[in-house]
Amino acid sequence: MTETAQQTEQIPAGGVIAADPAERSLWPLWEVFVRSSRGLSHVHAGSLHAPDASMALRNARDLYTRRNEGTSIWVVPAAEIAASDPDSKGGYFESAQGKAYRHATYYTQSEGVPHL
Amino acid sequence: MSSFTTQDSATRISVGDAITPEDLSSSGAAADEKTARYALILGDDSLILAQRLGHWISRAPELEEDIALGNIALDLLGHARFFLTYAGTAWGKTEDDLAYFRDEEEFRSARLVEQENGDFAKTIARQLIFSFYSHELYSRLVDSADETLAAVAEKALKEVAYHQDHAAQWLLRLAGGTEESQRRMQAGLESVWAYVQELFYDAEPTAELAEAGIAVLPSSLRESVMERLTGIIEQAGLRVPEIKGAFGADRSGRFSEQRGFILAEMQVLARQHPGASW
Numbered sequence: 424m425t426e427t428a429q430q431t432e433q434i435p436a437g438g439v440i441a442a443d444p445a446e447r448s449l450w451p452l453w454e455v456f457v458r459s460s461r462g463l464s465h466v467h468a469g470s471l472h473a474p475d476a477s478m479a480l481r482n483a484r485d486l487y488t489r490r491n492e493g494t495s496i497w498v499v500p501a502a503e504i505a506a507s508d509p510d511s512k513g514g515y516f517e518s519a520q521g522k523a524y525r526h527a528t529y530y531t532q533s534e535g536v537p538h539l
Numbered sequence: 540m541s542s543f544t545t546q547d548s549a550t551r552i553s554v555g556d557a558i559t560p561e562d563l564s565s566s567g568a569a570a571d572e573k574t575a576r577y578a579l580i581l582g583d584d585s586l587i588l589a590q591r592l593g594h595w596i597s598r599a600p601e602l603e604e605d606i607a608l609g610n611i612a613l614d615l616l617g618h619a620r621f622f623l624t625y626a627g628t629a630w631g632k633t634e635d636d637l638a639y640f641r642d643e644e645e646f647r648s649a650r651l652v653e654q655e656n657g658d659f660a661k662t663i664a665r666q667l668i669f670s671f672y673s674h675e676l677y678s679r680l681v682d683s684a685d686e687t688l689a690a691v692a693e694k695a696l697k698e699v700a701y702h703q704d705h706a707a708q709w710l711l712r713l714a715g716g717t718e719e720s721q722r723r724m725q726a727g728l729e730s731v732w733a734y735v736q737e738l739f740y741d742a743e744p745t746a747e748l749a750e751a752g753i754a755v756l757p758s759s760l761r762e763s764v765m766e767r768l769t770g771i772i773e774q775a776g777l778r779v780p781e782i783k784g785a786f787g788a789d790r791s792g793r794f795s796e797q798r799g800f801i802l803a804e805m806q807v808l809a810r811q812h813p814g815a816s817w
Contacts, residue, residue, distance in 0.1 A: 450601065471603050478708060482603040484701075485610050 452501040453479040455486070457493040465497050473498075558694050560620040560634065568628065568687045573744040575629030576647075577754050578688070579637070580742060580790065581676075582622030583648035586638060587798075588669060589615035590805050591656060600659055607705060611666070614698040621691040639809035643799045647742065647790050651734035653797040657727065660720070663709045664727035670702035671768050672738045675760045684752040707771055714775035721777070728772065729780045736784030738764075 450472040456465035468487045473479035479498040488496065507515055523529045570578060592612035599605040623634040652669060656662045677699055680692035713724040739761040741749075748754035772779050787794035808815070 472601060473603060474712065478712070481705065481708065482607065485607045486603065489610060 450474050453483070453498045454501050454504060455479075455483040456497040456499070457483075457487055458495040459492055460494055465495065468492075470501060476500075558621075558690055560617070560624045563621060563687065563691075564624050564628075566687075568625065570625050570629045570685075570687070572629050573748055574685055574688070574753060575626040576744050577748050578622040578626035580647040580745065582619045582626060582637075583646050584652050584669070584673075585615040585622065586619035587646070587648040587801060588652040588665075589613070589619060590801055591652065591654075591665075592662070594656055595662065604659075608662075611702050611705065614695075614702065617698075618691070618695045621694075625687050625691070635809065639806045643795075643802055644792060646792055646798060646802070648792070648798065649734065649737045649790055650785065650788075650792075650795050650797075651731060651738060653795055653801060654731050654734060655797060657730060658723055659709075660713050660723035660727035661730050662727075663706055663713065663724070665731050666702065666706040667710055667728075667771070668731060668735055668738075668768065670699055670706050671771075672760065672764050674699045674703050675764050675767075676755050676757075679755045679760075682752075683754070688753065710771060710777075711775050714777050724775070725777050728777065729782060732780040732782040733785040734788075735765075735768075737788035737790060740789050742790040 451474075452470055453473055453476075454470050455468045457468040458465045468483075471479065471482050471486055473482045476498060480496055483496045483498055487493065519525070589612045592608050592615065595608040595612075596605055599608055619638070620634050623637045627633055627637055651665060654661075654665055656665075674696065677692040677696040681689050681696060683689040683692065710724065713720040715721070739757045741756055741758050745754045745757060749756035749759075769779050785794070792798050
């Protein structure tokens with residue numbers, strides 16, 4: 424008996440494991456968004472692996488709403504999300520700092536404008 | 540402050556307001572002896588299957604599936620707690636007394652749920668049959684003249700609806716996956732098919748209780764359950780096995796090879812350390 428055959432026999436019932444881990448095709452990654460109640464936005468809760476979108480929804484239900492956290496779930500293929508580069512944080516977000524004139528509170532209310 | 544406050548976390552935790560076994564035992568509801576024996580049949584199926592599914596923890600093909608099967612096992616354990624708690628009221632026993640201190644011949648579980656897990660496909664085959672059966676059962680038990688059984692069925696029905704969906708989704712995927720996954724799914728169905736008919740056996744005292752509107756007569760479930768099972772198996776492109784029911788399909792456990800081993804594993808701790816808690 425070859426070594427591989429022996430290994431396969433030792434795998435517990437149900438454990439379908441490829442002899443060579445590199446050959447094992449992994450399920451794609453999905454990002455999960457959960458809405459906790461009506462009127463709120465979906466909030467990113469985490470990620471998971473699933474073979475397709477409908478199984479991803481079911482896995483999300485099991486992983487992220489088992490303590491009554493949700494009323495609605497979205498799953499999105501992680502590969503489909505375009506994300507900002509953490510290294511360009513300065514150029515992206517910090518340039519907005521110190522620009523108080525972009526906030527309404529910067530301006531004083533003019534006299535004679537009652538309904539502003 | 541507005542009631543629509545945004546939350547930082549999507550994982551807000553609340554218990555919800557579903558009925559719990561503790562509610563049941565503090566409600567003062569008491570089963571008569573016959574109803575208790577019926578509750579044992581329902582509870583034992585759930586308890587044994589929960590024990591079987593629990594074995595998948597850390598052994599499922601993927602982490603996500605580990606948790607899915609674990610959740611289903613916990614749902615079933617919940618159903619068992621309700622039924623055993625209720626049954627116990629007839630004899631002054633607790634759910635633990637009934638789960639851990641009954642012997643092999645005192646259990647009333649069907650052999651289907653006692654079957655070994657096998658590979659993932661066999662577990663899915665077993666789940667498919669049991670969830671289709673119990674969904675039909677609970678959807679009728681919600682109208683039971685026994686208020687406690689009706690309330691438990693109402694809670695269980697929602698959970699079993701998901702178990703059905705989980706099993707059906709996997710049946711379709713394994714059947715439509717690779718040649719190997721299809722072969723295993725077909726083999727899985729064939730390996731448990733002989734134990735389907737026992738689910739529809741009108742064991743004592745069910746027939747009498749069904750006439751009183753308390754129990755659901757198992758034989759009355761056969762047609763619709765088999766029709767739905769046949770439908771999904773054919774939809775998956777698999778063959779409905781032509782295998783006769785196994786001998787001794789009467790929930791007596793007389794011909795069960797596996798029951799004793801499951802109980803030994805499940806009961807050993809409680810019997811070695813009676814009353815232990817943590």
